[in-house]
Amino acid sequence: MKAATLSAVLIFFLAASVSAQTDEEKKFLYREVPDVSIQLLNRRASLLAFCKEEPTIISLAYSRCAGICYPFLLTLRDNLAEAEKEEKKFRVLIISFDEKDTQENMQTMAGAIHPQNTSRWFFGTIERSQIKTFTQAVGFTFTLDSLSGQLNHPPIVIGVNGDGTIVRIVKKFDISNNELWQVYHEIEDEFVPFYKENIATSISCFTYDSRKGKFIVSWGMLLLYTPAILVAILVWRIFSIKKIAGVQK
Amino acid sequence: MEQTFFSEPIQNKGIRNTTLVWFSLSLVLFLVPAAFGFLMRSIQGNLLQDSHHLFYHFLTSHGLLMVGIWFTSAMALLTFSLSKYVKPRVGMYIVSLSLIVVGALMSLWAVFIGDMATGWYFLYPLPMRIGTATGRIVFLSSIGVLGVGWLLWSIDLLLAIAKKYTLPETLGWHYIFGESGREVPPIIMIAVVSLIAIIVCILIAVILLLLYLLEIASSVVNDALLMKNLVFVFGHTVANMNLYLVIAVFYEYFPKFGGGEFKNGRMLAIVWNSVLGIVLFAYFHHLYMDFIQPTVVQYIGQFASYGAGVAAATFTIFSVLAFVSTHKMNWNFSSLLLFISVAMWTIGGVAALIDATIPVNFKMHNTLWVPAHFHTYYFTGAATMILSFMWTIACEVSGAGEQPWMKKFLLPLLLAGASGFLLMFYFGGLHSIPRRYEVYPVELSEGTAYAKAAAYSILLFFAGYIVFMGMVLKRFLRGMKT
């Protein structure tokens, strides 16, 4: 009984500590993107107005990054090219969160990434005083490494639909293709009912095909029906035993 | 005794004594989960302050033990009754019962010592998150041991039937296709249908347990939707079959109170064969509020639930009413209690069908409306039917009849206690009070008053039950000696 009490107490404290985090985590989805002003390569714009023109995928990067930025953006570029083959229409906006980045830096970055469909890719900077407003609104944090002068940060993909509402934020080092496909669907207001990566080893009735945006019947379904088949065989076997003499018709 | 219903089964000493031992044990064991139920309502009603931290432990154990005890009693009653026609093996009967007792004790240990307060349905992934590591293994194993006990028993009963009848005969196919064949009593047909369904859901439980073990032993993560489907095919169907096992016996013995019998026939065979077809689909109604489940599956769930209702209403209930109104019934304590339990089954069934309607479920699911309806057809329906048969058997084995005051006072006392207790659940459902709440939040404080009233009603029921139990046990003891 002691164990029960102890764990009840433990769980209570655990719960208390969890709910304390609530405010910090609160919360970035289903809100309008902040109306900060951005400087694109050829024009100045309001981010909100820009996003309301078309569904947009926003990623944050900075030009002198020696870490994740370039490899990540290249992967995003290739993945996007694939999505475009399937007629997904959206814009990609890469904005810098580094105060030091200039128009020229972003121009160079655009050249390095070299997207196929240049008309749908936009590079730019945020108004210096509004960088914090933006990063806070999407829950993006970074730290300055004083030795190297580099900014430590996770890669981030922010999906914004045509209403300028943030519908998905994926923030981790190993963003998979499936997750990106889910973002593509979400920004076109196609509901994605699944938020976890398909774990290869798990057995389920349906798997979510992130690319097609559909559930497909999976072999886990068999688990629900094999018992009935097994029992049919078993019962047939049981009833084929020899009848007691004299009771057979 | 003016009637002897069970004279053949009573002749079979092995079956008789094993049944009587289990029945005696179950009557006493019943008090444990019943007391848990009383404690839960007392905690919710603020009558009890000290055991609050054990509320969910009581909840878990209450569900597991109640279904465990009544399902096993239904199996025992069926085995006893079937021994009129076929010969189940006493050895297997004893082995199964022993396994079930071990399983029940293991589950008690897992819940209270291993801290596995997961609810009877141990909804994935909750069991992976709470309780001790040993508790988790013991809990899952206890379900496994219960399952093995029931599985061996079901197979043995089918084997016993198979020694006398062919499969098409037991399923009444010669009635359906209008061929000549020998008469198969409804008890055989209903028993076979129920046992087949029981074996299917035990195998499903095996899969469920294996998936749990896989996750415990490796890094595999299970799919919550699949696990929920699996646990409810098993849980829903076992509870459902519990009722059908009793109904099988009911078809055999109830008409004898009016000097008649329910004969097997074409329609009855069609109905029970279709039951076999739809019974595994009704459980979908437990997942109506998982909008992610394909919508067509939800509709099938509602259709199958309604189908089960149509079958029950137009066959069993119609037959009982038609039979009673045209026969001069011998209204003793047993037959009255049986008749009342059919009424309670109907009343609970109506409430269940209402809840099996998707738009209603949207506003009633997981409120007290759910325990309201299932306690009505399970506790005052199926379990009460078993109790009334126990009484008949007790009288017959001991040769001692019933006292007139039982019908006049004991029956109304039991009925008043049970109805008061049930009605409080229905009121709770009316007021959207959630089920499985240790304490009701201030916004839903009506729940507290209902819980308090329910606790007092349970005491009323207990008073009657203790008297009843004493009388049955005394007769069983006398019966075992002869």
Added chain:
Amino acid sequence: MKLQTTIFVIWIISTVIVIAAFVVVYLHSKVKPSSITYEIINSRRFKFFYIVVILFLALFFVALSYTPYTREGKADEIIGVKARMFSFVLTKDTVDCGKLIEFRVAAEDVTHGFGMYDSAGTLLGQVQAMPGYINRLRIQFDTPGKYNIFCLEYCGSQHHQMKTSLIVK
């Protein structure tokens, strides 16, 4: 009348009918057998069967048009909900009256329930919060006020304390 009351009244009426039927039949069984035999009543079973089937089929199809499952079309506003032991995190806790709100409910740890109660304590609707999946629940609030959200699936020792609220302006 709220649905819960309607349901309760329907159930009470059915219960009275059931009890009345059983009592009448019970009283009938005490008198001498009349000319109506079991066989005669049995022959009327089909009529009863058809009536019950038609009733159930009608109910079935009526019910289908009122299911809470989200159909096509866009909601006016989306609110993300994350349920976890033992709290709810909502992306927004104030909404406008009259707008169609879509709650996208997910669970972080174990299965929870998301039950929306009005200020009078009536359950307006619910959906399960299952780990790995997102369930969509659409509700249109017609009255301003404070709405409470309670967990409606047992999720552990503090299940009954898991709640939050939503303000409708």
